[in-house]
Each structure stands twice: as structure tokens, then as C-alpha cells.
Amino acid sequence: MDKLIINGGKKLSGDVTVSGSKNASLPIFISTILAPGCHEISNVPFLRDINTTIKVLEQLGARVDGKGNVVKIDTTDLNSFEATYDLVRTMRASVLVLGPLLARFGQARVSLPGGCAIGARPINLHLKGLAALGAEITLEHGYVEAKAKKLKGARIHFDLPTVGGTEQLLMAAATAKGETILENAAREPEIVDHADILNKMGAKIEGAGTDTIRIVGVDGLHPTSHTVMPDRIEAGTFMVAAAMTGGDIRIHNMRLDHLDALAFKLQDAGVEISNKDNIVRVKGPKKIKSVNIKTRPYPGFPTDMQAQFMALMCIAEGASVISENIFENRFMHVSELLRFGADITVEGNTATVKGVKKLSGAPVMATDLRASASLILAALAADSTSEVSRIYHLDRGYESIEKKLAGLGADIVRVKDESQ
Numbered sequence: 001m002d003k004l005i006i007n008g009g010k011k012l013s014g015d016v017t018v019s020g021s022k023n024a025s026l027p028i029f030i031s032t033i034l035a036p037g038c039h040e041i042s043n044v045p046f047l048r049d050i051n052t053t054i055k056v057l058e059q060l061g062a063r064v065d066g067k068g069n070v071v072k073i074d075t076t077d078l079n080s081f082e083a084t085y086d087l088v089r090t091m092r093a094s095v096l097v098l099g100p101l102l103a104r105f106g107q108a109r110v111s112l113p114g115g116c117a118i119g120a121r122p123i124n125l126h127l128k129g130l131a132a133l134g135a136e137i138t139l140e141h142g143y144v145e146a147k148a149k150k151l152k153g154a155r156i157h158f159d160l161p162t163v164g165g166t167e168q169l170l171m172a173a174a175t176a177k178g179e180t181i182l183e184n185a186a187r188e189p190e191i192v193d194h195a196d197i198l199n200k201m202g203a204k205i206e207g208a209g210t211d212t213i214r215i216v217g218v219d220g221l222h223p224t225s226h227t228v229m230p231d232r233i234e235a236g237t238f239m240v241a242a243a244m245t246g247g248d249i250r251i252h253n254m255r256l257d258h259l260d261a262l263a264f265k266l267q268d269a270g271v272e273i274s275n276k277d278n279i280v281r282v283k284g285p286k287k288i289k290s291v292n293i294k295t296r297p298y299p300g301f302p303t304d305m306q307a308q309f310m311a312l313m314c315i316a317e318g319a320s321v322i323s324e325n326i327f328e329n330r331f332m333h334v335s336e337l338l339r340f341g342a343d344i345t346v347e348g349n350t351a352t353v354k355g356v357k358k359l360s361g362a363p364v365m366a367t368d369l370r371a372s373a374s375l376i377l378a379a380l381a382a383d384s385t386s387e388v389s390r391i392y393h394l395d396r397g398y399e400s401i402e403k404k405l406a407g408l409g410a411d412i413v414r415v416k417d418e419s420q
């Protein structure tokens with residue numbers, strides 16, 4: 001197992017390029033199940049979750065070939081409709097194979113996704129939606145078994161906007177008989193990217209990016225090529241890194257319009273942000289002002305940026321109130337941030353962060369993906385050396401983050417953690 005050693009206190013400067021989006025790539029890879037043939041996906045990030053998705057597809061009989069950031073997926077000869085526990089438990093998004101397998105084979109057997117540190121994360125809304133399309137669903141031995149001779153379009157109203165649930169239903173409805181309407185659908189940019197590739201395959205999907213999506217089922221889909229959108233959470237993490245170190249960086253290959261909620265809050269905190277020729281410049285202030293945030297479904301403040309923003313507020317002037325409204329257990333980073341000397345108290349889903357003059361380097365342990373990022377940010381701003389261990393979480397979602405940060409002038413190295 002690896003750990004990161006970070007000597008904090010360096011102002012970041014220079015240029016960094018954002019990789020393709022993890023959260024867009026996963027459903028995009030999985031949607032190739034729907035269309036037999038060879039697909040070509042570009043701007044794919046090198047991540048552990050991508051490797052897991054490839055293993056899931058290979059287990060189903062797909063042939064996958066990657067060169068650089070381009071991955072070719074041949075789904076001509078799929079010969080299994082089962083995704084097993086050993087793979088699905090390591091990555092929640094692999095449960096998305098349920099809808100496309102059901103659509104292609106009339107049956108699917110998929111392990112329930114593994115418990116994750118940030119909350120219970122049920123899939124009841126995925127299953128309710130698939131049942132509304134006519135699937136017969138049973139839960140046995142930890143597996144979801146679904147059957148349907150032919151899925152039929154339906155009107156589905158989600159109790160709450162679910163990103164995975166919306167993606168699951170987009171895929172299941174694409175080749176169902178008749179029309180499907182998804183109401184209270186998730187509006188995240190990753191949903192738009194997902195609908196884009198499905199439409200390139202011949203699907204008829206309108207309204208992705210709004211809360212009502214209309215899908216007219218087609219007889220079959222064909223293979224296609226697609227370039228994955230930039231990772232907005234990676235981009236947002238670099239924005240916070242510049243802010244916390246009083247840095248001045250230029251971020252390439254990012255969509256600032258995907259990060260409005262974060263950008264406005266950063267500006268309220270005193271950060272300067274400008275966008276010229278699609279290069280976003282972020283300049284940290286001398287003194288950060290405290291700002292309150294509430295996480296919400298898109299276009300609200302993203303839960304995937306809550307931990308990083310909390311790290312920023314640890315060194316702001318005054319007190320900040322942070323409410324987490326998406327996941328019930330997404331404050332695992334708090335106890336680790338305290339090790340840097342932060343002043344944070346938690347009550348229910350609300351954390352109150354009182355800014356301190358400085359953070360001091362400390363040994364800390366990452367508990368989940370975005371928590372890992374928040375610890376790296378705190379370490380970059382701290383006055384001495386920190387060690388961040390258990391960074392395998394980080395490798396699920398950030399491509400070469402230590403190399404990218406080192407390129408911006410951070411003193412950060414990855415070493416083997418002999419104690420693990």
C-alpha cells in the first residue's frame with residue numbers, strides 16, 4: 001500500500017490539465033453493453049474504478065483494449081448476464097449493468113453493491129424504476145435477479161433525484177417498447193454526457209440535464225465513439241488547492257459552467273476566478289473569508305466537493321456552517337482534519353468550522369475518496385510535513401494527483417507504506 005508525504009506551505013503556480021470524468025466514464029462504459037459491436041471511448045482517466053469497470057465488462061464477455069486515454073470496448077460476444085460480488089462490492093457504479101443486461105438479454109443477476117463509508121446508499125429507486133418498466137425483481141443471496149421478456153416504457157417519478165438511478169433507467173428504457181418519462185430526474189452534467197453517447201448509439205432521449213427526461217424506445221442500438229467530459233470534481237479540487245495555498249494556477253480542459261455553485265462560493269471566500277479561452281485561472285487570496293455551504297443535487301453545491309471545501313474553511317477567517325444533505329455519513333474526514341489542528345464540531349448533518357490561523361502537518365488516514373482529497377489539501381496548506389496513508393481510495397478517482405500537484409510546485413511524493 002502507498003502513502004503520500006507532503007511538505008506543506010508551498011504556493012501552487014503554473015498549469016494543470018484535468019482528466020476525463022470518472023463519474024461520466026463509468027456509466028458510459030457500461031452503456032456499451034446495449035449495443036453489440038466495437039465502441040471507442042476517448043479522454044478516459046487512468047483510475048482504479050475504470051479498471052474495475054473493465055473487469056466487470058470482461059466478465060460479461062466483452063473484449064477491452066486500452067491505448068493511452070482511448071479504450072476500445074467490443075461487446076459483440078457477451079456471453080454472461082451476471083456481475084459477481086467480488087467486483088461489484090469494490091465499486092458501487094458497477095450495479096448499473098443491471099439495466100443494460102436486462103435490456104439486452106431479458107435477464108440479469110447482479111450482486112448488491114458493497115457498503116461504502118459515506119452512507120447506506122440503497123438502490124431501491126433503481127429497482128422500483130426497473131419494475132415499473134416490467135421487470136420481475138427478486139433479491140436472493142445478496143444478488144438482484146431481474147427478468148423481463150421485453151421492457152415496456154412507463155412514467156417514473158423518482159422520490160428524490162438519483163444520479164445512478166437516472167442512469168440505470170436511461171439505459172433500461174433506451175430499447176424498451178414505447179415511451180418512458182423520468183420525472184424528478186437527476187440533472188448532473190454526467191447524465192447529459194451519458195445521454196449523449198446513448199443518442200449517438202441511436203437512442204431517442206430528450207431533456208437530459210433537466211428534471212424531466214423523455215425516452216422513446218428504439219429497436220436496437222449501434223456502436224459508436226465518444227469523448228468523455230472533463231472531471232468537474234478533479235477540477236474543483238485543484239481550484240480549492242490554489243485557494244488554500246494562496247496560489248495562482250491555470251486549469252486546462254475544465255468546464256467552469258459545470259462548477260457554478262463551487263465557483264460562486266469560492267468567490268465569496270475571496271478567491272479570484274477568471275475564464276479565458278477555456279483556461280480557468282484561480283488565484284488564492286491573502287486571507288480566506290468563511291462561507292456557509294449546503295450540499296444539494298446539481299446545480300446545487302456538489303456533495304463530492306464538501307470535504308475539500310471544509311478543508312478550505314479550516315483556515316478561513318471566522319466560522320463556516322457546512323450541511324451535508326445527500327449522504328448521511330459523509331463527515332469521516334472531520335476527525336482526520338482535527339489532527340492538523342482544525343476546529344470543527346459536528347451535530348447531525350451540520351459541521352461548524354471555526355477557522356484557525358494555521359494548520360500543522362500530521363500523520364492522517366484517508367477514509368474515502370473525497371476525504372482523501374481534503375486531507376491532501378490540508379497538508380498542502382500546513383506549515384510542516386504530513387503523511388496521508390490509505391490512499392487506495394484516492395486512486396479510485398484522481399489520476400496521478402501527486403504528479404499533477406508536484407507539477408504546480410507542491411512538495412509531494414508517493415512512497416510505499418511499510419506499516420500497512
Ligand SMILES: CC(=O)N[C@H]1[C@@H](OP(=O)(O)OP(=O)(O)OC[C@H]2O[C@@H](n3ccc(=O)[nH]c3=O)[C@H](O)[C@@H]2O)O[C@H](CO)[C@@H](O)[C@@H]1O
Pocket residue numbers: 022023024026092093119120121122123124125126127160161162163164165186190303304326327328
Ligand atoms: C459513480 C457516480 O456517479 N457517483 C456519484 C453519484 O452517486 P450515486 O448515483 O450513488 O448517488 P445518488 O444520486 O443515487 O444518491 C443521492 C441520494 O439518493 C439516495 N438514493 C439513491 C438511490 C436509490 O435507489 N435510493 C436512494 O435513497 C442516496 O442514498 C443519496 O442520499 O452521485 C452522487 C451524488 O451526486 C455522487 O456523490 C457520486 O460521486
Ligand SMILES: C=C(OP(=O)(O)O)C(=O)O
Pocket residue numbers: 023091092093116118304369370397
Ligand atoms: C462517492 C463517489 O463515488 P462513488 O459513487 O463511485 O462511490 C465520488 O466520486 O465522490
